[in-house]
Amino acid sequence: MKSTPKQTLSSSFKRFFWRGIAFLTFALVLLPGSDLKASHIVGGDITYKCLGNNKYEIILNVYRDCYYGDPLAWFDNPAYIGIYRKSNNSLFQQVNMIFSGINDTLNNFIMDTCLFVPPVVCVHATQYKKIVTIPYDAAGYEILYIRCCRNFPIQNIVSPTTTGSTHCVTLSGPSMLQCNSTPSFGGAAPIFICVNQPLAYDHSAVDPNGDSLVYRLFTPFAGGTFANPQPTPPPIMP
Numbered sequence: 001m002k003s004t005p006k007q008t009l010s011s012s013f014k015r016f017f018w019r020g021i022a023f024l025t026f027a028l029v030l031l032p033g034s035d036l037k038a039s040h041i042v043g044g045d046i047t048y049k050c051l052g053n054n055k056y057e058i059i060l061n062v063y064r065d066c067y068y069g070d071p072l073a074w075f076d077n078p079a080y081i082g083i084y085r086k087s088n089n090s091l092f093q094q095v096n097m098i099f100s101g102i103n104d105t106l107n108n109f110i111m112d113t114c115l116f117v118p119p120v121v122c123v124h125a126t127q128y129k130k131i132v133t134i135p136y137d138a139a140g141y142e143i144l145y146i147r148c149c150r151n152f153p154i155q156n157i158v159s160p161t162t163t164g165s166t167h168c169v170t171l172s173g174p175s176m177l178q179c180n181s182t183p184s185f186g187g188a189a190p191i192f193i194c195v196n197q198p199l200a201y202d203h204s205a206v207d208p209n210g211d212s213l214v215y216r217l218f219t220p221f222a223g224g225t226f227a228n229p230q231p232t233p234p235p236i237m238p
Helices: 003-027 034-038 173-178
Strands: 040-052 055-065 079-085 092-098 123-133 143-148 165-171
Touching: 034 040, 040 143, 040 165, 055 079, 055 092, 079 123, 092 123
Parallel strands: none
Antiparallel strands: 040 055, 055 123, 079 092, 079 143, 143 165
């Protein structure tokens, strides 16, 4: 049978909210300050593709602030992924994702003529990929990436430069039996919006297995600290 929407989407939508919140806040223009040194994480998402024979390609997308961000806080090399057994929250494997050296600057495309392109907005994006072997487990696995700290301009998070983010995805037992892959969203959300104007943007996902998808909003996960911005291995959430 097919995986239920909860099995394939609940974790994937976590990354949608993280990414949407991060990009939408770019419309706010702030003055730089002393908190900039810890600032760089804009958002990210993590997915997987089932390749058969218990092999999965883990895909991690990371976005960083390349204007306000600390120039020393570059993309992780490696980025540490934790794979945990959901049966007892024990670490199954730490995966070290090597940085390819490729970073793309997102296009400052304006969806509405009410805006001009402010010179203080810059977003870099990169993608990590690695194939791993994960044996079947009826309880499934949790796959996660944790990084601190958030980009300085964001205003809907208290103390963003000391607050990190957790991007996670669930690999359920039924999904493993069916060799299901996670849904994936298309391009990045727009990085500009107009104040007091409605925003129309198709941010729907596509499921490669044809499963039905259900969307919901929720509170994003924090993760990491200013003192320990890249915990190794990344701990599973309580």
